[in-house]
Every structure is written in structure tokens, then in C-alpha cells.
Amino acid sequence: MNVEPQLPRDYDSLRALVLEQRGELPKRLAQVAAYALDNPDEIAFGTAASIAASAGVQPSTLIRFAQHLGYDGFTSLQSVFRQRLRGRTLSYEERLTALRQGPHEGPESRTVLNGFVSASQKSLDAILHSMSDRLLEEAVSVLAKAETIYVLARRRSYPVASYMAYAFGKLKIRSQIIESAAGLDPEILSFATPRDAVVAVSFSPYATGTIDAARTLAEQGVPVVAITDSAFSPLAQTAKIWFEVAEADCAGFRSLSATMALAMTLTVAVAERRRDA
Amino acid sequence: MNVEPQLPRDYDSLRALVLEQRGELPKRLAQVAAYALDNPDEIAFGTAASIAASAGVQPSTLIRFAQHLGYDGFTSLQSVFRQRLRGRTLSYEERLTALRQGPHEGPESRTVLNGFVSASQKSLDAILHSMSDRLLEEAVSVLAKAETIYVLARRRSYPVASYMAYAFGKLKIRSQIIESAAGLDPEILSFATPRDAVVAVSFSPYATGTIDAARTLAEQGVPVVAITDSAFSPLAQTAKIWFEVAEADCAGFRSLSATMALAMTLTVAVAERRRDA
DNA sequence: CAGCGAATGGAATATATGATCCATTTCTGT
DNA sequence: ACAGAAATGGATCATATATTCCATTCGCTG
Numbered sequence: 001m002n003v004e005p006q007l008p009r010d011y012d013s014l015r016a017l018v019l020e021q022r023g024e025l026p027k028r029l030a031q032v033a034a035y036a037l038d039n040p041d042e043i044a045f046g047t048a049a050s051i052a053a054s055a056g057v058q059p060s061t062l063i064r065f066a067q068h069l070g071y072d073g074f075t076s077l078q079s080v081f082r083q084r085l086r087g088r089t090l091s092y093e094e095r096l097t098a099l100r101q102g103p104h105e106g107p108e109s110r111t112v113l114n115g116f117v118s119a120s121q122k123s124l125d126a127i128l129h130s131m132s133d134r135l136l137e138e139a140v141s142v143l144a145k146a147e148t149i150y151v152l153a154r155r156r157s158y159p160v161a162s163y164m165a166y167a168f169g170k171l172k173i174r175s176q177i178i179e180s181a182a183g184l185d186p187e188i189l190s191f192a193t194p195r196d197a198v199v200a201v202s203f204s205p206y207a208t209g210t211i212d213a214a215r216t217l218a219e220q221g222v223p224v225v226a227i228t229d230s231a232f233s234p235l236a237q238t239a240k241i242w243f244e245v246a247e248a249d250c251a252g253f254r255s256l257s258a259t260m261a262l263a264m265t266l267t268v269a270v271a272e273r274r275r276d277a
Numbered sequence: 278m279n280v281e282p283q284l285p286r287d288y289d290s291l292r293a294l295v296l297e298q299r300g301e302l303p304k305r306l307a308q309v310a311a312y313a314l315d316n317p318d319e320i321a322f323g324t325a326a327s328i329a330a331s332a333g334v335q336p337s338t339l340i341r342f343a344q345h346l347g348y349d350g351f352t353s354l355q356s357v358f359r360q361r362l363r364g365r366t367l368s369y370e371e372r373l374t375a376l377r378q379g380p381h382e383g384p385e386s387r388t389v390l391n392g393f394v395s396a397s398q399k400s401l402d403a404i405l406h407s408m409s410d411r412l413l414e415e416a417v418s419v420l421a422k423a424e425t426i427y428v429l430a431r432r433r434s435y436p437v438a439s440y441m442a443y444a445f446g447k448l449k450i451r452s453q454i455i456e457s458a459a460g461l462d463p464e465i466l467s468f469a470t471p472r473d474a475v476v477a478v479s480f481s482p483y484a485t486g487t488i489d490a491a492r493t494l495a496e497q498g499v500p501v502v503a504i505t506d507s508a509f510s511p512l513a514q515t516a517k518i519w520f521e522v523a524e525a526d527c528a529g530f531r532s533l534s535a536t537m538a539l540a541m542t543l544t545v546a547v548a549e550r551r552r553d554a
Numbered sequence: 555c556a557g558c559g560a561a562t563g564g565a566a567t568a569t570a571t572g573a574t575c576c577a578t579t580t581c582t583g584t
Numbered sequence: 585a586c587a588g589a590a591a592t593g594g595a596t597c598a599t600a601t602a603t604t605c606c607a608t609t610c611g612c613t614g
Contacts, residue, residue: 015508018508019508022508022509026560026561026562027561027562027610028561028562028563029561030509033509034507034508034509037507037508037509038507038508038523041363044362045359045363047600047601047602048601048602048603049600049601049602057562057563058562058563058564059564059601059602059603060562060563060564060602060603060604060605061561061562061563062602063602063603063604064561064562073602073603074602074603075602075603082322085318085321085362085363086318086322086362106410107410107413107414108546108549108550109410109413109414109417109542109543109546110408110410110413112542112545112546112549113404113405113408113413113538113539113542114405116537116538116539116541116542116545117401117404117405117535117538120397120401120534120537120538121398121401124394124397124398124401124534127390127394128390128391128394131387131390133384133386133387136384136386136387136390137384137386140386155443156440156443158436158439158440158443159435159436159437159439159440159443159537160436162435162436162439163433163435163436163533166432166433166435166436167530170529170530250541250545251545252447253444253447253541253544253545255537255538256440256537257397257401257534257537257538258394260393260397260436260532260533260534260537261390261393261394261397261532261534262390264393264527264530265386265389265390265393266386267530268389268393268527268528268530269385269386269389272385272389273385303581303590303591303592304580304581304591304592305591305592305593306591324570324571324572325571325572325573326570326571326572334592334593335592335593335594336571336572336573336594337572337573337574337575337592337593337594338591338592338593339572340572340573340574341591341592350572350573351572351573352572352573
């Protein structure tokens with residue numbers, strides 16, 4: 001009797017093998033398979049007991065999984081996950097510095113990815129250092145008091161607004177996203193009162209719809225919290241509180257990372273403020 | 278008498294400490310020190326016995342070496358060598374601790390911001406290291422050939438899709454976002470042919486609308502490029518090409534940074550590919 | 555619904571592994 | 585060269601860990 005003709009000795013083959021068997025794996029074994037591919041580092045370093053606990057199975061299931069694949073035990077399987085990590089650190093450090101330095105070898109698409117990642121990281125660093133605690137607290141206070149939070153954004157800023165609206169919904173905070181360029185919006189906006197609040201997001205070139213709506217609402221006495229990119233933004237003039245977020249860009253498209261982080265911070269902080277109150 | 282004030286928790290500090298003490302180390306301990314810095318991978322994965330044999334010393338010498346540096350045993354020392362191999366884990370761990378140093382100074386909202394920023398940075402690091410050049414190139418090729426690119430996403434993934442659609446528009450690439458849960462979508466989808474392509478974005482818990490639509494399109498022969506969070510995602514099964522993006526989360530909401538970066542990379546790279554062609 | 559085989563949980567077990575201890579050797583200073 | 589201290593080798597011990605085994609549950613088929 002001979003062993004499985006080619007038992008994976010490297011991580012990529014193992015991964016392929018697992019993916020191939022995925023469909024016909026018993027429930028718990030599939031659970032282990034998913035955990036293993038999602039957390040390869042844990043497999044490499046953990047003990048059978050700790051991994052089992054973390055994956056929500058029994059240690060014996062890990063051994064069965066390894067044997068099912070053809071290994072003679074968990075240890076043999078683990079060695080594959082360890083092999084993957086060997087001699088990897090250099091390339092990691094190299095890549096980080098290479099990334100900061102600029103484009104290098106690899107296909108063009110890789111260069112683009114590096115560009116977007118580094119633009120995002122730059123933006124995140126920037127907001128971390130430039131954000132004022134006082135401003136953040138004030139904005140949270142204003143939004144936490146609002147009956148309904150209107151979220152105002154168009155075009156490039158729209159993704160931010162839609163994620164905020166999604167999160168507000170999950171957190172059971174009443175909110176209303178204003179999206180269509182025309183349509184029902186004017187009527188919806190006329191319902192807003194000073195006991196509500198607005199989050200307006202707009203970057204240069206500022207969408208007139210957002211600007212006009214924000215101004216109208218401000219004139220109705222509704223407090224406006226703005227996220228924009230410059231002190232000279234028209235939003236900064238009408239808003240009660242405004243944040244300046246400097247987003248780095250890549251190939252003409254700005255990262256939204258910092259804006260997203262700020263938007264989600266406001267969302268979650270408002271939820272926590274209300275829960276504490 | 279108190280312990281060494283700052284025992285190295287990361288490899289670089291440990292390395293510096295060893296280098297500093299190198300001159301005044303006893304013979305066998307110096308031998309271990311040299312071996313450890315030359316073969317860090319061995320220390321990370323080997324057992325005390327195997328390392329000792331390989332370094333030409335007794336196992337007990339390894340324990341003495343660790344204790345001499347201030348650790349309470351070989352295991353503690355080894356964990357430093359293991360941390361080093363957890364590629365991105367270390368670098369984001371550094372940032373996390375840096376961010377966690379000041380959660381008490383500053384208001385709660387500041388803590389939330391730190392959380393979202395560090396989740397984003399972690400995700401960005403992760404995608405940088407896990408992304409395969411080959412996969413990226415293949416996806417770009419598929420999308421560059423498409424007559425119309427359909428973008429499929431719901432709920433949490435929707436912000437990503439909307440930014441992609443915005444960027445495609447700016448770049449004069451014909452695209453169609455599929456948003457409504459019902460409505461016209463089935464009819465729009467029936468127009469898709471194998472000469473088009475689909476970008477589908479979905480994370481656990483997977484929106485059935487996205488999954489079903491992706492499957493239908495795949496069965497029509499339309500190539501599907503998927504962005505999802507696990508090899509076991511239903512999208513991974515139907516897609517021609519799929520990306521696994523691990524997003525860290527904060528307070529239950531995942532960062533979208535890495536997904537955004539990937540989505541924009543695909544968008545811009547497709548535009549460049551078409552321009553070059 | 556009954557019966558069978560596969561799959562699973564969990565305790566028991568054999569073993570591998572890190573840590574301790576002491577006798578011996580090797581340095582160091584006088 | 586000699587005492588004393590530091591360092592080292594190697595056996596012993598306690599424990600952590602992977603593995604095995606069996607009773608129970610689950611899922612399927614006749």
C-alpha cells in the first residue's frame with residue numbers, strides 16, 4: 001500500500017487541495033478547512049488545543065482533518081503552514097520600503113495597487129495626527145442629540161454616505177440618506193427641524209446639490225456637520241462644525257480611507273454616546 | 278530588585294539587545310546568540326532539543342540564554358522569534374500598541390477613531406502582502422476585454438460598488454451598477470453576454486441577491502470577477518477569478534479600505550490596459 | 555421509521571518538550 | 585598555582601501536547 005501520490009509539501013498546493021475537496025467535506029472538517037485558510041498564521045504557531053478552541057471544534061477534529069487529507073497527523077500538516085512562513089520576513093520588510101520608494105518590478109496593475117494602498121495609508125496617518133479631539137466631541141454631541149440624522153453626499157462622496165447610512169441602520173439610529181439629484185429630496189428636506197442634524201460630505205469640485213441642500217438646511221436652523229477638504233470649501237462656511245480631511249490620491253482618484261474612518265467614527269461614537277446616556 | 282525594565286517584545290529590539298551584550302557573553306551563550314541571529318527561523322519553529330543540537334550546545338544552555346536576557350524561559354524568548362514571522366501582524370501590532378498608548382488620554386470618540394484607523398491600516402497591510410500579481414493581471418485582462426462591466430453589490434459592499442461605478446464613469450468605461458433588490462435588474466442582467474464581465478462584491482453574511490445574480494450570470498457564460506472574504510464564500514465557487522480580502526473590523530464594522538483599494542486598482546488598471554492597447 | 559454507517563465529542567493516554575538540578579569543568583584574580 | 589566563582593554538561597522531572605479510543609449523535613437509505 002502506498003501513500004497519496006502527491007501529498008502537498010508547500011502551502012499553495014495544500015490550499016488547492018483543500019479548495020478542491022471543499023464541497024465533499026463533512027461539516028466540522030469543512031469548518032476547520034475554512035478556519036485554516038483564513039488564519040494560516042494561527043495554524044502555524046498555535047497548539048492543537050488553542051487552534052481547536054479558536055476554530056470552535058475539538059482538538060481531535062484537527063487530527064482527523066489532517067489525516068483526511070492524507071497526512072499522518074496534525075504535526076505534519078502544521079509543518080506545511082510553518083514552511084510557508086520561513087524566510088518570509090525579509091521580503092516583507094523589503095516590500096514595505098519598496099512600496100514607499102515607488103514603482104518597481106511586477107506588473108503595472110501591481111504598481112497601481114501599491115499606489116492606492118500607500119495613498120490610503122498616507123491619508124490615515126494624516127487624519128490620525130491632525131484630528132482635534134474637541135472638534136470630534138462637539139460633532140458627536142450634536143449628532144447624538146438629533147432625532148433624525150440626514151446624510152448628504154453625491155458623486156465621489158456618495159460611497160461614504162451609503163456606508164454611514166448602512167451603519168446607522170444596523171445601530172438603530174434613525175437616519176435618512178439624501179441621494180437623488182432631484183426627485184423627492186426638496187420635500188424630505190423641508191421636514192428637517194433644528195432638533196435634527198445633517199452630515200454633509202463633499203470634496204472639490206463640490207457638488208452643487210450637496211452645497212445648496214446644506215445651506216438650505218442651515219438656514220432652517222438644522223445643525224450641519226460637514227466633512228470636506230479645505231477651509232475654503234463652501235461647506236465650511238455654512239456648517240456649524242466642519243472637518244478638514246486631506247486625502248492623498250492615486251491616478252487622479254482620491255483615497256476614501258480617512259473619510260471613511262472619520263464617518264464611521266462619528267457613527268459608532270454617536271451610538272455609544274446614546275447608549276451611555 | 279526589579280526585572281529588566283523593558284524586555285524586548287519585538288525582534289528588532291531583541292536583536293539590538295543581543296548585539297549590545299555580545300562582547301561580555303560567556304562562550305556557549307555567545308555561541309547561542311550568534312546562532313539565533315543567524316538562524317531566526319530555526320529558533321521560531323524548532324524545539325529546544327533540535328535547536329540545541331543544531332547550534333552545538335545543550336538544551337539547558339538555551340534556557341540559560343533566555344534567562345540571561347531577562348526572559349523567564351526559552352518559550353518566552355521563542356515567542357519573540359515567532360511574532361517576527363507573523364508578517365503583517367507585527368507591523369500592525371506595533372501601530373496598535375502605539376495607538377493604544379493613549380486611549381485614556383482623550384475622549385471616547387478619539388478611541389473609536391484610533392480603532393477605525395488601525396483596522397484600516399491592518400487591512401491595507403494584509404492586502405499588500407496577500408495579493409497575487411498573477412491574479413490581479415488575470416482580472417484586469419478579463420475586465421479590459423469586456424464591452425460592459427456590470428458591478429454587483431449590496432448592503433455593506435455597496436459603497437465599494439458605487440465608487441467603482443463613479444470611477445468607471447470618469448474613465449469613460451461603460452459600466453452598469455446593479456443596485457436595487459428587485460426592479461429592473463433581472464431584465465438588465467439578461468442582456469449580459471460572454472463578451473461582457475461582472476465584478477461582484479460580497480462579504481459574510483452574503484447577500485443572496487448578489488450571490489444569485491453572480492451565479493446566473495456565470496451560467497450565462499459571463500466571466501465573473503469576485504471580491505469576497507473567504508475561500509469558502511459562495512462567490513468563490515462561481516467566479517472565474519476571485520480575490521480574498523481580509524478586512525479588520527472595529528466595533529463590529531469592517532474597514533472597507535483594502536476592498537476599496539483593490540476595487541480602485543482594478544478600475545484604474547483596466548483603464549490603463551485599454552489605453553495601452 | 556428503523557437500522558446502519560459515518561461523523562463527532564470528550565476523556566484517557568503515551569509521548570515529546572521545556573525546565574530544573576547538581577556534579578564537573580573552566581575561567582578569574584591573587 | 586590556588587581558591588573561589590562562574591559556566592557548562594547531562595541526567596531527571598513536571599508538564600504540555602498530540603494522539604487514540606470509545607460512547608454518542610447525526611444523517612442517510614431501504
